[in-house]
């Protein structure tokens with residue numbers, strides 16, 4: 290695969306102090322972050338958090354009000370060297386009135402030099418994309434499938450999926466995750482996926498960015514993030530001994546059994562106690578952790594439906 294730069298020190302995306310205002314709304318508020326090359330990054334956040342705006346600015350579909358963005362070391366806007374390396378898949382992609390899926394695929398084949406026609410044909414069959422229906426008349430899920438296929442088969446060095454699952458049923462979503470992981474392992478590239486379905490995509494992610502009200506709240510490896518909290522399960526009195534005065538994220542009581550999620554890593558003494566008291570430790574769900582972190586950020590909403 291060709292990449293726009295072979296310099297391993299160059300990042301896929303570098304955003305520095307990005308701000309994007311829409312009249313009174315600050316959609317991005319001084320965002321500074323990096324996306325390393327050849328990783329799968331998750332961009333997570335509640336409705337209106339700024340995900341689409343950030344993706345649009347990073348892929349040069351929109352201009353920041355202030356700040357700068359570099360893609361593979363260069364300013365991507367109006368940059369003919371960089372733009373052909375970026376595939377941005379978004380829900381409200383516009384196609385001509387009478388366009389069929391094959392027209393969209395043909396345009397993508399011409400736009401992306403790494404396009405794999407065999408892979409595209411396989412995906413068209415697997416996602417059951419209708420051949421004779423115009424894209425305009427397709428169901429929401431069928432339209433999403435067209436976008437997902439373009440994103441996967443383009444093999445663009447930077448591929449950005451903005452909530453690719455919209456309208457896709459559970460079978461099609463699983464197919465997307467499976468094909469993305471499989472193809473990515475054979476053809477590493479930089480992938481950014483935004484989603485509300487955190488637990489569903491968490492196994493894909495190597496790096497997690499959480500944005501809330503235009504500000505970056507989390508920017509760390511999925512591994513580090515998973516270590517931020519742990520769930521302790523067992524007899525309620527024993528669980529209480531281990532969790533002590535730690536900050537509790539979540540608690541469920543089932544008779545004498547408690548399941549308590551606490552912030553922070555357990556130390557060696559606490560781990561010994563877990564063994565002695567015959568308790569179980571379960572990794573925390575990414576969704577639970579992020580809902581908690583977002584709620585702490587001045588949100589009053591107590592439910593997780595925002596994700």
Ligand SMILES: Nc1ncnc2c1ncn2[C@@H]1O[C@H](COP(=O)(O)OP(=O)(O)OP(=O)(O)O)[C@@H](O)[C@H]1O
Nearest residue numbers: 311314315316334335336337338339340341342343
């Ligand atoms: N073109 C626009 N004009 C005015 N305001 C906008 C525009 N685009 C985005 N916004 C505002 O910027 C904020 C961030 O929107 P954005 O679409 O980036 O959020 P999001 O995280 O992608 O949300 P969702 O998950 O609901 O799609 C919102 O308050 C939104 O109303």
